[in-house]
Amino acid sequence: xxxxxxxxxxxxxxxxxxxASAEFADQGYAGARVDEIAARTRTTKRxxxxxxxxxxxxxxxxxxxxxxxxxxxxxxxxxxxxxxxAAIRRIAEVTFDHHEANPDFIRLVxxxxxxxxxxxxxxxxxxxxxxxxxxxxxxxxILERGRGQGLFRAGADALDVHMxxxxxxxxxxANRHTFGAIFGRDLVDPDRRLHYxxxxxxxxxxxxxxxx
Amino acid sequence: xxxxxxxxxxxxxxxxxxxASAEFADQGYAGARVDEIAARTRTTKRxxxxxxxxxxxxxxxxxxxxxxxxxxxxxxxxxxxxxxxAAIRRIAEVTFDHHEANPDFIRLVxxxxxxxxxxxxxxxxxxxxxxxxxxxxxxxxILERGRGQGLFRAGADALDVHMxxxxxxxxxxANRHTFGAIFGRDLVDPDRRLHYxxxxxxxxxxxxxxxx
DNA sequence: TAACTAACGTACTGGTTCGTACATTAGTGG
DNA sequence: CCACTAATGTACGAACCAGTACGTTAGTTA
Numbered sequence: 426x427x428x429x430x431x432x433x434x435x436x437x438x439x440x441x442x443x444x445a446s447a448e449f450a451d452q453g454y455a456g457a458r459v460d461e462i463a464a465r466t467r468t469t470k471r472x473x474x475x476x477x478x479x480x481x482x483x484x485x486x487x488x489x490x491x492x493x494x495x496x497x498x499x500x501x502x503x504x505x506x507x508x509x510x511a512a513i514r515r516i517a518e519v520t521f522d523h524h525e526a527n528p529d530f531i532r533l534v535x536x537x538x539x540x541x542x543x544x545x546x547x548x549x550x551x552x553x554x555x556x557x558x559x560x561x562x563x564x565x566x567i568l569e570r571g572r573g574q575g576l577f578r579a580g581a582d583a584l585d586v587h588m589x590x591x592x593x594x595x596x597x598x599a600n601r602h603t604f605g606a607i608f609g610r611d612l613v614d615p616d617r618r619l620h621y622x623x624x625x626x627x628x629x630x631x632x633x634x635x636x637x
Numbered sequence: 638x639x640x641x642x643x644x645x646x647x648x649x650x651x652x653x654x655x656x657a658s659a660e661f662a663d664q665g666y667a668g669a670r671v672d673e674i675a676a677r678t679r680t681t682k683r684x685x686x687x688x689x690x691x692x693x694x695x696x697x698x699x700x701x702x703x704x705x706x707x708x709x710x711x712x713x714x715x716x717x718x719x720x721x722x723a724a725i726r727r728i729a730e731v732t733f734d735h736h737e738a739n740p741d742f743i744r745l746v747x748x749x750x751x752x753x754x755x756x757x758x759x760x761x762x763x764x765x766x767x768x769x770x771x772x773x774x775x776x777x778x779i780l781e782r783g784r785g786q787g788l789f790r791a792g793a794d795a796l797d798v799h800m801x802x803x804x805x806x807x808x809x810x811a812n813r814h815t816f817g818a819i820f821g822r823d824l825v826d827p828d829r830r831l832h833y834x835x836x837x838x839x840x841x842x843x844x845x846x847x848x849x
Numbered sequence: 850t851a852a853c854t855a856a857c858g859t860a861c862t863g864g865t866t867c868g869t870a871c872a873t874t875a876g877t878g879g
Numbered sequence: 880c881c882a883c884t885a886a887t888g889t890a891c892g893a894a895c896c897a898g899t900a901c902g903t904t905a906g907t908t909a
Binding site: 682 | 855856857858859
Binding site: 433437468475 | 885886887888889
């Protein structure tokens with residue numbers, strides 16, 4: 426069986442990045458081992474330094490790739506045909522599903538925050554532009570529509586609403602271990618999935634609908 | 638100046654624990670260095686092993702101590718004299734203040750979750766009992782009062798409400814770095830503190846007040 | 850005050866881990 | 880088909896780091 430050419434720079438690079446993403450998400454930056462990443466690829470440690478330069482640059486590349494994947498996924502939401510309330514519910518639900526489906530991304534973000542965002546802060550501007558646009562801009566439009574129809578409060582800011590939605594979704598996945606140990610409730614139990622999804626949408630909609 | 642006895646087991650132990658808590662919160666488990674902790678105490682590395690046994694046990698002790706401090710602080714909330722809505726607001730605000738005042742605790746919890754709660758899961762039951770009681774039990778009572786007075790929805794669960802409040806408070810502190818880098822907004826800017834505090838209380842109250 | 854033990858310090862080790870020097874092969878342009 | 884370069888592999892080193900062997904001193908008790 427011929428699995429392709431013996432030399433394929435793009436493929437080797439991609440494979441390293443994929444394995445590294447998993448390893449960093451799994452072990453954290455300091456906990457991740459370059460040798461372990463190398464062992465789990467079809468190539469050697471030498472190639473990591475050849476393509477990425479070092480452990481830290483590899484980590485930054487993995488973080489960047491994770492954000493890029495997310496950005497791509499977020500652009501697929503279509504709520505133009507929905508009323509403001511239904512549109513907000515949909516955005517909350519899509520965000521919810523999205524976080525549940527990407528625990529590794531949430532772990533990488535947590536890890537980066539443990540490092541006080543020092544790596545993402547050093548990323549070139551070009552890699553961050555566009556990361557915010559899709560979800561928040563959409564939220565802003567819907568909020569304005571809702572306000573125009575007298576459905577939503579005037580003082581609600583799109584970025585704040587996005588923050589509240591993210592907080593709920595991220596916490597449920599990121600903090601499920603300590604929460605489970607202390608309170609004895611599994612936040613990602615499939616049987617409770619719909620309950621939390623509905624709760625989030627209810628909470629956001631009721632906040633927006635309430636008088637100031 | 639006589640700073641006390643040259644030998645004081647309790648003091649030495651306490652000092653190690655204090656420095657270790659700061660170092661683990663700062664660097665994470667794998668990133669923390671036993672030598673560095675020792676260097677920042679008035680004693681030596683030998684004493685860490687003498688009193689705690691090893692790096693992992695020291696980390697567990699630091700985590701346990703952090704939770705103990707929190708538990709003590711949470712028991713000081715008094716809302717018996719308030720109506721259900723005001724009581725809920727007060728709990729949300731106290732939790733908010735509390736998280737803002739203890740970023741190191743939040744960091745330790747994040748770190749423990751990166752490790753999938755493996756250490757907290759192995760803690761003796763006795764150390765976890767009582768950790769949940771104060772805040773959530775109180776919430777349960779208020780919810781029931783509010784329900785009795787027809788103010789709150791029937792389907793609201795105390796632990797879920799606690800989760801939603803925690804999520805908001807934790808996210809704002811824990812994820813402020815990546816959020817700030819991507820959206821250009823500092824979530825812990827003192828000028829926005831009151832805004833977020835009010836927003837959280839509004840959100841929880843409106844969720845509870847809305848019809849199902 | 851002598852014997853004893855809890856508390857503490859020094860110096861070291863064995864394994865780990867990031868990174869690199871050096872060698873080699875596959876593909877490619879002339 | 881021959882030189883040249885991009886891509887890859889091997890073997891190793893130097894620093895780091897958790898943990899410990901061994902020795903010492905302070906306080907305590909008989």
